[in-house]
Amino acid sequence: MLYGSLVRERFPLRRIQRRDGLIAVVVEFHRVDAHRVQPCLYRPEHRYRVSIPYRCIHSFVPPHSSSPSRRRHVFLPKAAGCWVAMGKWKSMQASGWIFDIQRFCTHDGPGIRTVVFLQGCPLRCSWCHNPEGWTPRGQVAIYPSKCIGCGRCADVCRNDAVADRGRCVSCGACCEACPSESRRLIGRIATADEVIATAMRDQPFYVTSGGGVTLSGGEPLSQPEFSCGLLRQLKERGAHTAVETSGFTDWETLVRISPLTDLFLYDIKLLDSSRHAELCGVGNEQILANARRLSQSGAHIVFRTPVVPGVNDGAEEMRRIGEFVASLPGLHQHELLPYHGIGAGKYAALGLEVPLLGDECGNE
Numbered sequence: 001m002l003y004g005s006l007v008r009e010r011f012p013l014r015r016i017q018r019r020d021g022l023i024a025v026v027v028e029f030h031r032v033d034a035h036r037v038q039p040c041l042y043r044p045e046h047r048y049r050v051s052i053p054y055r056c057i058h059s060f061v062p063p064h065s066s067s068p069s070r071r072r073h074v075f076l077p078k079a080a081g082c083w084v085a086m087g088k089w090k091s092m093q094a095s096g097w098i099f100d101i102q103r104f105c106t107h108d109g110p111g112i113r114t115v116v117f118l119q120g121c122p123l124r125c126s127w128c129h130n131p132e133g134w135t136p137r138g139q140v141a142i143y144p145s146k147c148i149g150c151g152r153c154a155d156v157c158r159n160d161a162v163a164d165r166g167r168c169v170s171c172g173a174c175c176e177a178c179p180s181e182s183r184r185l186i187g188r189i190a191t192a193d194e195v196i197a198t199a200m201r202d203q204p205f206y207v208t209s210g211g212g213v214t215l216s217g218g219e220p221l222s223q224p225e226f227s228c229g230l231l232r233q234l235k236e237r238g239a240h241t242a243v244e245t246s247g248f249t250d251w252e253t254l255v256r257i258s259p260l261t262d263l264f265l266y267d268i269k270l271l272d273s274s275r276h277a278e279l280c281g282v283g284n285e286q287i288l289a290n291a292r293r294l295s296q297s298g299a300h301i302v303f304r305t306p307v308v309p310g311v312n313d314g315a316e317e318m319r320r321i322g323e324f325v326a327s328l329p330g331l332h333q334h335e336l337l338p339y340h341g342i343g344a345g346k347y348a349a350l351g352l353e354v355p356l357l358g359d360e361c362g363n364e
């Protein structure tokens with residue numbers, strides 16, 4: 001299977017006169033295949049260069065690839081099929097980073113649902129229990145207590161990154177080599193077709209329970225193309241769709257995603273912007289403005305507030321959040337979610353500092 005993303009098109013910049021008289025233009029792609037995909041995304045020098053006949057309006061990607069580590073200039077045979085015309089370009093683009101797919105969930109929207117966890121989040125909430133979803137791409141979790149000291153990870157790592165996370169490109173080679181599961185790659189690239197196939201396995205349950213599919217994360221709107229693609233395909237198959245979001249995104253993304261979304265699960269964590277910035281890494285102006293505009297647009301929204309002890313569980317903060325939701329156009333459900341421990345072990349495994357809000361906050 002091939003994945004690819006356009007690096008840049010040098011259409012007017014470089015034209016090549018071929019021996020057969022045709023003019024070719026140069027287009028650069030990240031040229032990647034399944035086992036090379038992660039290094040290629042991190043290493044721009046792994047780009048793959050192809051030339052396309054000038055007379056063709058579509059971009060070609062050669063079906064037979066060679067080493068991605070060399071920059072190559074490929075003249076396609078005239079008989080080469082056009083990947084756009086063959087419909088393959090669409091599926092190549094429709095891939096994104098996910099870190100989990102959970103079936104039979106009952107807390108992220110109505111009925112029985114499949115929840116797809118997309119990678120990447122612009123917020124850094126101090127109580128986050130999914131820090132593995134923060135980075136836009138996969139990362140290695142390390143569990144030192146399981147290590148038997150065999151050294152295989154260091155043997156297979158080409159980047160000397162076993163002892164230095166900063167050099168890691170998340171290729172996963174050390175995780176495959178580790179016999180004791182001391183290293184685990186969290187996050188992977190998935191095609192939309194693959195996610196849809198998994199999600200639609202439970203369609204009979206969606207029909208009988210009023211359920212569907214929820215995009216969560218991370219922040220699903222941090223991968224707007226992938227999210228749109230997934231939602232569109234789900235709608236085409238008649239599935240109920242929900243998007244769990246922090247609302248920290250540009251309005252244009254919400255406009256695109258809204259017609260494909262039956263339900264927004266929209267987090268309102270704190271009303272005080274400076275406190276929001278202190279505890280979540282960003283202010284909340286955009287979040288509140290988007291909430292208002294989305295309400296005005298008539299979208300179906302359930303607002304949700306994680307009740308975090310010592311953060312927003314005071315009467316005053318709760319009153320302010322409630323008043324904000326009540327002030328929005330339309331009638332919206334507002335759920336208070338119980339806080340559960342952040343799982344300090346996850347932070348340690350990912351090499352992250354354990355935030356101040358720890359498991360000791362409890363679950364009240």
Ligand code: SF4
Nearest residue numbers: 157168169171172174
């Ligand atoms: S540490 Fe592991 S995942 Fe990271 S670059 Fe080395 S082999 Fe790949």
Ligand code: SF4
Nearest residue numbers: 147148150151153178
């Ligand atoms: S391969 Fe696994 S068990 Fe062996 S040294 Fe590396 S982390 Fe430890």
